[in-house]
Amino acid sequence: MRPLVLFLSAFLVAPFSARAEVRVATTLPALGALAREVVGANGTVTVLAPPDQDPHFVDGKPTLILALNRAQLLVHAGGDLEAGWLPTLLSGARNGDIQPGRPGNLDVSTLTGPLLEVPEKVDRALGDVHPRGNPHVWLDPRRARKIALGIAERLASLDAERAAAYRDNARRFVERLDEKIAAWEERMRPHRGRGFVPYHKSLTYLADWLGLAEVATVEPVPGIAPSPSHLARLILEVRKREPRPVVVAERWHNQRIARTVAEKAGVPLVVIPGDVGSTRENGDYISFMEDLLRRLAAGFEAAEPAKGSAPQPTDGQAQ
Amino acid sequence: MQLTAMKTRFVLALAPGWSERAHLSFVCLVLSVFLLFPPAVRAQGGDQEELERELSRALAVEAPPPRASLLPDISVVGTFAAAWFSGEPTPRLAAHEPFHHGPQLQEIELGFRSNVDPFVRADVFLAVSLEGIEVEEAYVTTLAFPADLRLRGGEMYAPFGRVNQVHYLEATPFADLPLVNRRFFGGEQLRGLGLEVSYLLPLPFYAEIVGAALSAGNEVSFGIPATEIETPRDLLGVARLATAFDLGDRLTLLLGASYANGPNASGGLEGARAHRTQIWGADFTLRLRDAASRAHTALQAEWMTRRAEVPGGGFLQGGAYVWLVRRFDARWEAAIRGDILGLPSGRAFGDPHLGEEEVFLFAEAIHAHEHDHAHAETGEFLRPLRQRRLGASLSFYPSEFQRLRLQANYDFLPGEGRGIWEAFFQYQFVIGSHGAHAF
Numbered sequence: 001m002r003p004l005v006l007f008l009s010a011f012l013v014a015p016f017s018a019r020a021e022v023r024v025a026t027t028l029p030a031l032g033a034l035a036r037e038v039v040g041a042n043g044t045v046t047v048l049a050p051p052d053q054d055p056h057f058v059d060g061k062p063t064l065i066l067a068l069n070r071a072q073l074l075v076h077a078g079g080d081l082e083a084g085w086l087p088t089l090l091s092g093a094r095n096g097d098i099q100p101g102r103p104g105n106l107d108v109s110t111l112t113g114p115l116l117e118v119p120e121k122v123d124r125a126l127g128d129v130h131p132r133g134n135p136h137v138w139l140d141p142r143r144a145r146k147i148a149l150g151i152a153e154r155l156a157s158l159d160a161e162r163a164a165a166y167r168d169n170a171r172r173f174v175e176r177l178d179e180k181i182a183a184w185e186e187r188m189r190p191h192r193g194r195g196f197v198p199y200h201k202s203l204t205y206l207a208d209w210l211g212l213a214e215v216a217t218v219e220p221v222p223g224i225a226p227s228p229s230h231l232a233r234l235i236l237e238v239r240k241r242e243p244r245p246v247v248v249a250e251r252w253h254n255q256r257i258a259r260t261v262a263e264k265a266g267v268p269l270v271v272i273p274g275d276v277g278s279t280r281e282n283g284d285y286i287s288f289m290e291d292l293l294r295r296l297a298a299g300f301e302a303a304e305p306a307k308g309s310a311p312q313p314t315d316g317q318a319q
Numbered sequence: 320m321q322l323t324a325m326k327t328r329f330v331l332a333l334a335p336g337w338s339e340r341a342h343l344s345f346v347c348l349v350l351s352v353f354l355l356f357p358p359a360v361r362a363q364g365g366d367q368e369e370l371e372r373e374l375s376r377a378l379a380v381e382a383p384p385p386r387a388s389l390l391p392d393i394s395v396v397g398t399f400a401a402a403w404f405s406g407e408p409t410p411r412l413a414a415h416e417p418f419h420h421g422p423q424l425q426e427i428e429l430g431f432r433s434n435v436d437p438f439v440r441a442d443v444f445l446a447v448s449l450e451g452i453e454v455e456e457a458y459v460t461t462l463a464f465p466a467d468l469r470l471r472g473g474e475m476y477a478p479f480g481r482v483n484q485v486h487y488l489e490a491t492p493f494a495d496l497p498l499v500n501r502r503f504f505g506g507e508q509l510r511g512l513g514l515e516v517s518y519l520l521p522l523p524f525y526a527e528i529v530g531a532a533l534s535a536g537n538e539v540s541f542g543i544p545a546t547e548i549e550t551p552r553d554l555l556g557v558a559r560l561a562t563a564f565d566l567g568d569r570l571t572l573l574l575g576a577s578y579a580n581g582p583n584a585s586g587g588l589e590g591a592r593a594h595r596t597q598i599w600g601a602d603f604t605l606r607l608r609d610a611a612s613r614a615h616t617a618l619q620a621e622w623m624t625r626r627a628e629v630p631g632g633g634f635l636q637g638g639a640y641v642w643l644v645r646r647f648d649a650r651w652e653a654a655i656r657g658d659i660l661g662l663p664s665g666r667a668f669g670d671p672h673l674g675e676e677e678v679f680l681f682a683e684a685i686h687a688h689e690h691d692h693a694h695a696e697t698g699e700f701l702r703p704l705r706q707r708r709l710g711a712s713l714s715f716y717p718s719e720f721q722r723l724r725l726q727a728n729y730d731f732l733p734g735e736g737r738g739i740w741e742a743f744f745q746y747q748f749v750i751g752s753h754g755a756h757a758f
Contacts, residue, residue, distance in 0.1 A: 050569075060756065063565045066525050084753060084755055092519075094467045095463075097463075099462045101434075128718070
């Protein structure tokens with residue numbers, strides 16, 4: 001009898017002891033990295049999307065339902081970025097706390113100020129446009145700062161007992177990040193106003209921060225594969241540009257097309273290896289941004305060496 | 320200053336009746352328009368782009384969100400096909416599969432999805448075809464039901480197997496149904512009006528158990544029309560256990576087992592409640608996603624077996640399909656499929672002459688009464704049959720919202736003799752909101 005009582009009471013106690021640590025789920029690795037800074041040792045952060053996959057086209061595997069079922073807070077990019085895979089998982093999660101509109105559902109596009117590139121006309125003739133604006137906000141560290149603080153506030157309201165810990169963690173992270181932002185801005189200052197050709201409109205916020213100019217995109221419109229005639233126009237346009245721009249592609253985009261455009265236009269290709277955690281060097285948000293900016297700066301240097309710096313070999317690649 | 324004075328005089332001359340104040344504001348307006356636009360016109364290249372960006376940013380802040388209404392997410396999926404057969408095609412129900420030579424409208428699906436309130440979400444799908452409009456699905460799903468339970472109520476596809484739970488025209492790599500799904504569930508698949516309860520098992524891996532009770536208006540295997548239902552036994556009961564495992568970062572295995580039990584109403588109006596059909600099913604899906612790419616490979620198989628009681632005995636029939644899909648990139652997809660009716664091969668039990676006669680279904684009985692037809696097509700789908708079919712398809716997606724598909728089947732017809740070739744060309748477009756993909 002006694003073992004049975006113990007066994008049954010274990011079931012009663014288990015939910016409470018499990019609640020002792022906070023459980024956060026995030027859709028994208030970058031958001032997971034920011035959440036991890038805030039949560040620290042107070043809980044666990046589970047990331048749904050793998051770091052090497054396009055955030056629009058993540059597999060909504062049923063196995064991801066478990067993490068959502070147990071999460072107390074879901075952090076997602078919003079702006080319909082995850083519309084192709086998150087709703088099914090959210091419905092399967094049977095977790096009322098993280099449904100849209102609940103305190104446990106944090107849409108980071110509400111934290112970072114107005115989204116850029118809100119289409120004046122929502123028409124798919126313009127590609128797979130996001131009606132609420134461009135949702136790729138996390139590559140701007142000033143916006144990432146707001147996201148980290150927003151996560152801390154949300155966690156503080158959900159878990160009042162450890163509110164101070166979340167706010168402390170966020171403050172410490174933001175202090176580190178602010179120093180880095182100043183250093184990054186200093187490092188990228190020579191490249192201000194430089195042109196770049198992203199594959200997809202996913203670097204808009206990075207450009208907004210660093211004052212880079214998007215010359216054109218490899219895709220003619222979002223989500224549409226480029227035709228040869230579009231590529232020809234693009235290459236001719238890029239060739240004309242002074243100083244020479246760089247082509248930037250994330251790893252999940254068509255590398256053959258990106259490489260061809262860069263080679264034919266005679267400019268370097270900068271490959272972004274994916275999201276946070278896609279390589280051994282970019283395991284947290286700061287090291288990820290460090291890596292990204294190093295690649296970008298190397299690309300700009302290779303395209304057009306800044307005065308006073310040694311010329312670098314231009315083999316069309318800046319890895 | 321001189322310019323302003325000139326303008327003022329000009330405006331005064333134009334509108335002599337205006338007050339001084341009105342004149343001044345008009346002048347200010349004209350000037351501000353001049354100040355705003357000429358630089359944009361004059362500026363070349365970088366300046367203009369810079370200004371455009373600035374303007375679009377300024378306008379973006381003030382632009383109202385485009386979807387500030389309470390309208391549900393609305394989508395329209397249009398699916399058309401053109402078909403060719405080298406001989407008489409095997410029996411199929413004139414629903415949404417290509418079933419005759421030449422062009423045909425497979426379906427126009429109207430989808431409406433929205434949260435109803437903080438507690439439930441509603442999904443409504445209306446299917447329009449040349450035969451009219453029908454409710455394909457219309458159900459509500461709980462969002463926050465306690466104890467890891469989820470309730471679904473309304474008209475819905477029965478939670479049986481894999482293909483039966485999806486809108487196959489959108490979600491499968493072929494233009495038609497697997498043979499076994501067609502033979503056991505008919506052209507409209509297994510669906511009905513009722514309630515479903517599902518539970519996420521408290522295990523360290525994903526496992527879900529689902530139970531449903533539906534009005535069994537199926538045209539093939541089950542069928543007491545909703546208007547004739549008297550007891551709970553007249554409903555169709557469906558149960559399913561589904562589980563999934565990640566085998567590494569990119570490989571996922573899904574396994575499922577399903578069971579359905581309901582009255583089949585063979586023997587016409589009188590014998591309606593005496594005979595039942597049971598279907599057992601097992602499914603297997605293995606999906607490998609390529610690294611850093613849209614590409615994936617999926618192997619999917621389902622096996623089902625049906626035991627149907629009819630007056631004087633019954634029929635036992637099995638069937639399975641297996642398909643392999645390769646999505647090469649965002650634009651191209653190829654798939655092959657093998658179908659079999661057998662496993663176990665169809666056989667009758669009870670009366671030794673059973674297989675030779677027409678099986679009379681409830682729905683037909685009504686049909687016969689009303690229209691004085693001797694027999695309808697549906698009864699044939701309950702009889703045992705051995706058949707095999709091979710198919711291959713190639714799909715091209717110009718964008719996420721359009722698909723062109725070519726498919727060829729070789730149908731080894733039942734019995735002796737040569738089989739027939741079937742060829743389909745299918746076109747599909749999606750407009751409106753982008754629904755989530757089924758895995």
